[in-house]
Amino acid sequence: MNQYILVLDCGATTLRAVAVGMKGEILAISALPNVPRLQSGCEECLIWDIDEIWNKFLQVIPKVRSQVDGKIEAVTVTTFGADGTTVKKDGTLTYPVISWQCSRTSGWAKRIASLISPREIFRLTGYQIIPFNTIIKLLWMRENVPEALDQADSYMMMPGLLSYKLCGEMSFDYPSASTTMMIDIRTKKWSDRLLSLVGLDETFFPPFTPSGGVIGQVTEKVHSETGIPKGTPVIAAGHDTQFALIGSMADQSEMVLSSGTWEIAAIRIPEYHDSERAFETGIMTEFDAIDDLWNPQMLMMAGGVVEWVRRNFYADIKDRSDIYSLMIDSGREVEPGSGRVIVIPSFMPSGPNKPYETQGTILGLGLTTDRSQVYRAALEGLSFQLKQAVKAFFETFGFEPTALRVVGGGSKNHLWNQIRADVLGIPVITISCEEGTVLGAALFAMVGSDAARSIEEAKNMVEITTRVWEPSENWPRYQKLYEEYEKLPLFLASHYRNKI
DSSP states (O other): OEEEEEEEEEOSSEEEEEEEETTSOEEEEEEEEOOOEEOTTSTTOEEEOHHHHHHHHHHHHHHHHHHOOEEEEEEEEEEOSSOEEEEOTTSOBSSOEEOTTOSTTHHHHHHGGGTSOHHHHHHHHSOOOOTTOHHHHHHHHHHHOHHHHHTOSEEEEHHHHHHHHHHSOOOBOHHHHTTTTOBOTTTOSBOHHHHHHHTOOGGGSOOBOOTTOEEEEOOHHHHHHHOOOTTOEEEEEEEHHHHHHHHTTOOTTSEEEEESSEEEEEOOBSOOOOOHHHHHHTOEEEEOSSTTOEEEEEEEEOHHHHHHHHHHHSTTTTTSTTHHHHHHHHHHTSOTTGGGOEEEOOOSSOSTTGGGTOOOEEEOOOTTOOHHHHHHHHHHHHHHHHHHHHHHHHHHHOOOOSOEEEESGGGGOHHHHHHHHHHHTSOEEEESOSOHHHHHHHHHHHHHTTSSSSHHHHHHHOOOOEEEEOOOTTHHHHHHHHHHHHHHHHHHHHHHHOOO
């Protein structure tokens, strides 16, 4: 009989129940779409309907169980950060979960600077001001729906809300807490100064449960609804970014790139210190899932740029099932440098070019330029952007990666992986398991259920293979191209800062 971990993975577009075996093998997956809903009575306000999400999990969990002949050792939840809401003692919500995609908090993202400077926020929390930060939502609630806070006994993030559905116990994990912009990044304690802005104190939040800790046990009600045995331990995981790092199987000398529509470049360091350079370059730091480690990271647009190229330059074939293979094949035929075409992939205000207010830019177009050159230039620009992030990590933390570990959809593009290796001058590694976040959460559940004594032991139980892209003979050429690319944001700054 198989023993396995049941991972509930709630993404912003899809939610899934996944059975993970003790060797890291994916035994079964069942998924349903997940989208935010318009809030009744609040025009253009987006929320997560927790009851709808839970009811979908009640559908997919039995489907996974029916595909696996085995025993569930533990259940764990991983999902996005920043989103949560106020609750009563019995778990009843006093206000819906405001989605990170909702625009209602954009005003407070600007106004918070009148209460405390962005630099001081960064010093305390390691976080940049983003409209969907948890504290921004709480400021909006305090101003617009104060009764939701006054009637509440506590606050939980999305992992805690879903874990409560499983076991009836409130919880708060450290990785999710570090996305709230309310916790001291050095001490792992709530910041009195930031909480006071919302009129709260640390007693408003449940006690912390470290990732891998036991929150509670599956209830009789959940057993009757899903078939998960009553008493099965519910193990804390949390914010999905941290578990992608763990599930990549990287060691601490490697940088991890979680590559999808967005890319998160992250490292794992044993001590944290405040840095002006980190603040200026847009680096944010969160707690690692393992105690006494921190995760500096940079958020950058990535696959979204490739999708833009597909829609606009490959419009005649954009809906073909083999479109990505065709784009990759065409890009391979182009020499490094893409015929002097340069794409600056700053399509959103984030990443290393944010201080220059750079926007998406294409340079070097001519009458003979074709779409394959633009496509390869986009991959090169994204790889140059990544090198800027590597440079920022070195200048800020003295971290120089020995390799880049890539997970997510962007890891499947072999041409892109080779360009990354050539631009960075280090090996690029991918793993055979395409479910890095789910695997990382499962590893912690293995420890929490005593199937393994430590994360390292759990990792040693996993059987996966790797593929490595070494820098090729194109490496020297890309170093020269990067030197030219690096100058462009400063040259273009006066243009993009001119608001006329």
